[in-house]
Amino acid sequence: MMAGTTLLDIKGVQTYYGNIRALNGVDVTVKQGEIVALIGANGAGKSTLMMTIFGAPRARAGTITFAGTDITQLPTHEIARMRIAQSPEGRRIFPRMTVMENLQMGASLDNLKHYDEDVEKVFTLFPRLKERITQRGGTLSGGEQQMLSIGRALMARPKLLLLDEPSLGLAPLIVKQIFDAIRELNRTQGLTVFLVEQNAFGALKLATRGYVMVNGNVTMSGTGKELLADPDVRAAYLEGGHH
Amino acid sequence: MAVTTSPERDIVATPMQRATREALYAGAIALGLFVLFIGLRTDQNISNELILVQRWWLLAVVVVLTMAGRFLYVAYGQPFLANQKIVDVATGLLPESMATRFFRLPYFIAAIVIVAVLAFLAGSLDGLLGPGLAGYARFLRALAIIYALASVMFYFRTFIHAHFSALGITALALYPIIVVLVLALYGGSVAAGFQGSLKWVDNYGIQILIYVMLAWGLNIVVGLAGLLDLGYVAFYAVGAYAYALLGTQYGLSFWILLPAAGAMAAFWGVLLGFPVLRLRGDYLAIVTLAFGEIIRLVLINWREVTNGSAGITGIPKVTFFGLMTFNVSDPNYIAKVLDIATSSAYYKIFLYYLILGLCLLTAFVTIRLRRMPVGRAWEALREDEIACRSLGINTTTTKLTAFATGAMFGGFAGSFFAARQGFVSPESFIFLESAIILAIVVLGGMGSLVGIAVAAMVMIGGTEVLRELDFLKQVFGPDFTPELYRMLLFGMAMVIVMLWKPRGFVGSREPTAFLKERRAVSGSFTKEGHG
Numbered sequence: 001m002m003a004g005t006t007l008l009d010i011k012g013v014q015t016y017y018g019n020i021r022a023l024n025g026v027d028v029t030v031k032q033g034e035i036v037a038l039i040g041a042n043g044a045g046k047s048t049l050m051m052t053i054f055g056a057p058r059a060r061a062g063t064i065t066f067a068g069t070d071i072t073q074l075p076t077h078e079i080a081r082m083r084i085a086q087s088p089e090g091r092r093i094f095p096r097m098t099v100m101e102n103l104q105m106g107a108s109l110d111n112l113k114h115y116d117e118d119v120e121k122v123f124t125l126f127p128r129l130k131e132r133i134t135q136r137g138g139t140l141s142g143g144e145q146q147m148l149s150i151g152r153a154l155m156a157r158p159k160l161l162l163l164d165e166p167s168l169g170l171a172p173l174i175v176k177q178i179f180d181a182i183r184e185l186n187r188t189q190g191l192t193v194f195l196v197e198q199n200a201f202g203a204l205k206l207a208t209r210g211y212v213m214v215n216g217n218v219t220m221s222g223t224g225k226e227l228l229a230d231p232d233v234r235a236a237y238l239e240g241g242h243h
Numbered sequence: 244m245a246v247t248t249s250p251e252r253d254i255v256a257t258p259m260q261r262a263t264r265e266a267l268y269a270g271a272i273a274l275g276l277f278v279l280f281i282g283l284r285t286d287q288n289i290s291n292e293l294i295l296v297q298r299w300w301l302l303a304v305v306v307v308l309t310m311a312g313r314f315l316y317v318a319y320g321q322p323f324l325a326n327q328k329i330v331d332v333a334t335g336l337l338p339e340s341m342a343t344r345f346f347r348l349p350y351f352i353a354a355i356v357i358v359a360v361l362a363f364l365a366g367s368l369d370g371l372l373g374p375g376l377a378g379y380a381r382f383l384r385a386l387a388i389i390y391a392l393a394s395v396m397f398y399f400r401t402f403i404h405a406h407f408s409a410l411g412i413t414a415l416a417l418y419p420i421i422v423v424l425v426l427a428l429y430g431g432s433v434a435a436g437f438q439g440s441l442k443w444v445d446n447y448g449i450q451i452l453i454y455v456m457l458a459w460g461l462n463i464v465v466g467l468a469g470l471l472d473l474g475y476v477a478f479y480a481v482g483a484y485a486y487a488l489l490g491t492q493y494g495l496s497f498w499i500l501l502p503a504a505g506a507m508a509a510f511w512g513v514l515l516g517f518p519v520l521r522l523r524g525d526y527l528a529i530v531t532l533a534f535g536e537i538i539r540l541v542l543i544n545w546r547e548v549t550n551g552s553a554g555i556t557g558i559p560k561v562t563f564f565g566l567m568t569f570n571v572s573d574p575n576y577i578a579k580v581l582d583i584a585t586s587s588a589y590y591k592i593f594l595y596y597l598i599l600g601l602c603l604l605t606a607f608v609t610i611r612l613r614r615m616p617v618g619r620a621w622e623a624l625r626e627d628e629i630a631c632r633s634l635g636i637n638t639t640t641t642k643l644t645a646f647a648t649g650a651m652f653g654g655f656a657g658s659f660f661a662a663r664q665g666f667v668s669p670e671s672f673i674f675l676e677s678a679i680i681l682a683i684v685v686l687g688g689m690g691s692l693v694g695i696a697v698a699a700m701v702m703i704g705g706t707e708v709l710r711e712l713d714f715l716k717q718v719f720g721p722d723f724t725p726e727l728y729r730m731l732l733f734g735m736a737m738v739i740v741m742l743w744k745p746r747g748f749v750g751s752r753e754p755t756a757f758l759k760e761r762r763a764v765s766g767s768f769t770k771e772g773h774g
Contacts, residue, residue, distance in 0.1 A: 056629075093630070096752070
């Protein structure tokens with residue numbers, strides 16, 4: 001697929017939790033080869049959008065198209081089989097399985113065809129994981145768990161990688177390592193990344209384009225640089241001082 | 244019985260004072276608890292009137308024993324335990340420091356001498372000591388044998404630990420042969436050997452292996468896939484009735500009906516799986532519990548087919564792969580074909596090897612499946628269902644295959660059970676059976692085949708041993724039936740294991756993915772009681 005073509009197209013998506021509307025018709029586009037960041041405050045609906053892409057909860061209105069296919073009504077595992085991988089909120093690694101077993105689970109979509117090769121790639125990206133291969137997932141530190149979660153997602157050879165708050169609860173140094181790894185993946189392998197972040201500064205610096213979400217609506221969009229320079233964005237998300 | 248004391252007083256009190264005080268508290272609590280349980284008892288007199296029997300002496304004994312126990316525990320037990328690890332973390336056995344004190348050569352020799360002397364006197368024990376003391380002597384002999392065996396195992400512990408599975412399978416394969424040989428030497432004839440082996444092969448061997456197989460089957464559902472199933476006995480029942488009905492009505496052979504019973508149980512497993520797909524944990528447990536009861540109630544009430552509570556009798560025996568039979572009246576009877584003495588032990592020994600084979604099949608399939616995508620998906624499903632789905636795993640089919648595979652082995656065990664008993668009735672498939680199987684899985688360590696086998700041996704073997712403790716009648720009176728206390732044994736084992744080894748006998752799980760070479764896993768554990 002050529003660079004610049006639309007990979008993920010979210011149009012007018014509305015999602016409800018019971019009768020409470022969490023997303024009020026969201027439009028987001030992710031093009032091939034981009035890193036797109038979605039920033040916003042707690043409860044804005046960022047993670048809900050991420051989960052809606054995966055069909056749980058399902059969008060009540062609007063369409064989600066991936067590489068030309070409508071995936072709005074597909075079951076979650078079918079969506080994953082379109083080669084959309086996710087490092088979900090809270091990382092959700094398998095705590096009693098070893099690091100290797102976690103990675104192996106990630107490769108099950110790929111039927112373990114490129115298993116050895118991909119495991120090496122993940123270890124090159126995150127050398128820390130290699131030191132931990134026989135340790136069980138639950139005993140890893142938060143940063144290592146995040147690395148494992150991303151590594152596991154990469155094992156499926158995804159066309160699109162969704163990251164839900166990869167910096168959550170991590171030390172600044174680890175956050176930098178993880179953001180560097182994402183940039184590296186995008187640059188060398190052309191991997192398309194869509195990430196949701198509260199760490200607006202880091203995410204917008206990393207991103208090609210960004211969206212700002214407030215109360216279930218996308219209120220602003222632009223390139224990462226534009227948003228970083230925007231006075232409203234600065235006031236709401238950056239001058240608070242934590243990044 | 245936690246007795247709280249104020250901390251300031253603890254500092255000044257010596258262990259002896261503290262022990263005395265806690266013993267008094269314990270005595271008071273025991274008195275309050277047992278005054279109505281033990282001190283008084285209702286009975287019927289000769290004219291069928293309800294009367295109150297007072298048993299104050301028995302109450303006094305219980306209270307004094309409680310006080311003495313508490314005193315000894317606080318004064319000596321607690322300080323001792325504080326300095327000792329009583330259970331080794333890695334092996335779950337006594338730590339070296341304790342074990343070397345417990346297993347010593349002089350003790351071992353003494354045990355052997357006791358066994359030899361008592362075995363020599365076996366026939367004349369009753370005459371020498373009277374029936375009461377002879378009972379104790381036999382119990383002492385059993386203890387000495389167990390101690391001697393434990394000493395040998397302790398001496399070769401590293402070897403045993405290194406080759407556990409191979410040794411275990413060899414021991415199980417040789418077990419009936421050794422039993423027959425030992426008893427033949429003991430009784431002086433081969434016939435006596437076969438006759439005496441019945442109890443050991445049937446009551447202990449086959450009984451335990453049936454539960455090993457059931458627990459390994461349930462382990463797939465509960466231990467690997469993490470789906471709490473309280474109605475597993477339903478699949479056991481389906482398998483048993485499938486063989487009982489088809490075998491008696493259509494005269495089909497066991498070897499055709501064994502796979503058929505497995506397939507039917509698997510079908511019912513899928514049928515149970517569908518409605519519970521969205522449920523987990525407590526909710527799933529309740530629905531599976533209800534499912535087990537539904538099957539049992541159908542078996543009781545559908546009289547036209549199942550013959551209700553009376554059950555089905557005359558279930559055909561298993562044939563020796565169709566070549567020979569175990570029916571004395573049959574022209575192909577094994578003793579006639581092979582021209583050997585008639586004995587009912589052949590059938591039991593054959594059944595023993597049959598269930599051993601079925602067990603090994605279960606273990607083999609489980610081990611292989613764990614290394615295949617579906618088995619790995621089961622384990623991932625146990626860990627995190629949402630993560631599974633986002634990795635492209637179809638959780639619906641994964642759950643259904645877990646239910647179906649577990650149920651299939653339950654069905655195999657059920658048809659074997661029917662063939663062994665020759666009779667099935669709904670009474671064999673009550674909820675308590677499900678609870679026992681689940682207890683074995685939990686005690687053994689969820690997901691661990693070796694641990695579960697050991698747990699089944701201890702729990703089922705233990706309840707069988709209770710039947711042997713006739714000498715306890717001397718202590719508690721002639722009405723005392725030790726086997727009624729088997730559930731107490733289960734409960735005690737549960738409490739002790741969960742206190743000391745919350746992950747079960749074998750708490751580590753073998754990983755299935757490796758980079759280059761296999762390496763031991765640090766801190767890899769199966770499910771544990773807390774958290």
